[in-house]
Amino acid sequence: MPEGPQIRFIKDQSEQFIHQPVLNAEGDAEGIPLDLIKGQCLTDIKTYGKELLFCFPDFAIRVHLMLFGKYAINGELNRKLRLGFEFENGTLNFYASNCRIIREPLHKLYDWSLDVMHPTFDKKQALAKLARKPERLISDALLDQNILAGVGNIIKNEVLFRRQVHPESTVGKIPEPVLAQLVQECVKLSFKYLEWKREGTENEHWSVYRKKICPRDLIPLQKEKIGRQGRTCYFCDKCQQLYLPDNIA
Numbered sequence: 380m381p382e383g384p385q386i387r388f389i390k391d392q393s394e395q396f397i398h399q400p401v402l403n404a405e406g407d408a409e410g411i412p413l414d415l416i417k418g419q420c421l422t423d424i425k426t427y428g429k430e431l432l433f434c435f436p437d438f439a440i441r442v443h444l445m446l447f448g449k450y451a452i453n454g455e456l457n458r459k460l461r462l463g464f465e466f467e468n469g470t471l472n473f474y475a476s477n478c479r480i481i482r483e484p485l486h487k488l489y490d491w492s493l494d495v496m497h498p499t500f501d502k503k504q505a506l507a508k509l510a511r512k513p514e515r516l517i518s519d520a521l522l523d524q525n526i527l528a529g530v531g532n533i534i535k536n537e538v539l540f541r542r543q544v545h546p547e548s549t550v551g552k553i554p555e556p557v558l559a560q561l562v563q564e565c566v567k568l569s570f571k572y573l574e575w576k577r578e579g580t581e582n583e584h585w586s587v588y589r590k591k592i593c594p595r596d597l598i599p600l601q602k603e604k605i606g607r608q609g610r611t612c613y614f615c616d617k618c619q620q621l622y623l624p625d626n627i628a
C-alpha cells in the first residue's frame with residue numbers, strides 16, 4: 380500500500396496539471412460525476428496521509444490507492460480505468476483505486492496536524508494519542524492513520540528497527556523518550572523516503588523491510604504477522620528491545 384511519501388511523489392508529478400481545465404474525465408468510479416468534472420479547472424492538489432485530494436472550485440476528488448492501486452501520468456496501463464483526467468498538457472489515470480467526491484470544505488474533514496509530512500504535524504498530540512491506548516502493540520499503533528497519517532508498513536518496520544524497538548512491545552511500557560524518538564523518526568524517514576523516491580533509489584535503503592539478515596548483528600531477521608491488522612513485521616530479536624507489561628515479562 381502506498382505510504383505518505385509515495386503519495387507526495389504522485390502529487391509532485393501531477394502538479395503540472397494545476398490551473399489546467401479538465402478536457403475530459405473518464406472511468407468507472409462509482410459516484411464520481413464525470414460530467415461535472417469536465418471543464419472544471421484543477422485549482423490545487425493536496426495530500427493527507429495516504430490520500431490524494433484533487434481540488435476544484437466547488438468540490439474535491441479524493442483518491443486512495445488502497446492496497447493495489449496504480450497510476451499513470453501521461454500514459455495508460457492495460458487495466459480497467461477507475462478515474463482518468465485529460466488535460467491539455469497530459470493525462471492522469473488511476474486504477475484499482477478508491478475515488479470519492481467531497482463537497483464539504485476540506486478543513487472540516489481533515490486535521491492536517493495528524494499528517495507526519497505536513498508542516499503543522501503535532502508531535503505532542505501524536506504522543507498524547509498514543510498514550511491513550513497504552514495496551515496496544517506499537518506495531519499497530521504506528522499504523523493508526525488517526526495518530527500518524529501517512530505511516531505505512533515499510534516506514535513502521537524501518538522506524539522500529541532504527542530506534543531498536545521490538546514490534547510486539549506494548550505502547551504504555553515503552554519509555555516516553557523512546558516513544559518520542561519513534562514519532563520523530565516517522566517524520567524523518569518519511570521525508571528521506573520522498574527524497575529516495577525522487578531519486579528512484581528507495582528500495583536500496585531499507586534495513587529490514589523484505590530483508591533476511593540484521594545489518595547490526597548479521598543474524599537472520601524474523602518475519603511475522605503481528606498485531607490486530609496482521610501486517611508483516613520484519614525485525615531482529617537481538618537488537619530490538621521488547622517492552623512488555625510486568626505481568627507478562
Ligand SMILES: [Zn+2]
Nearest residue numbers: 593596615618
Ligand atoms: Zn539485530
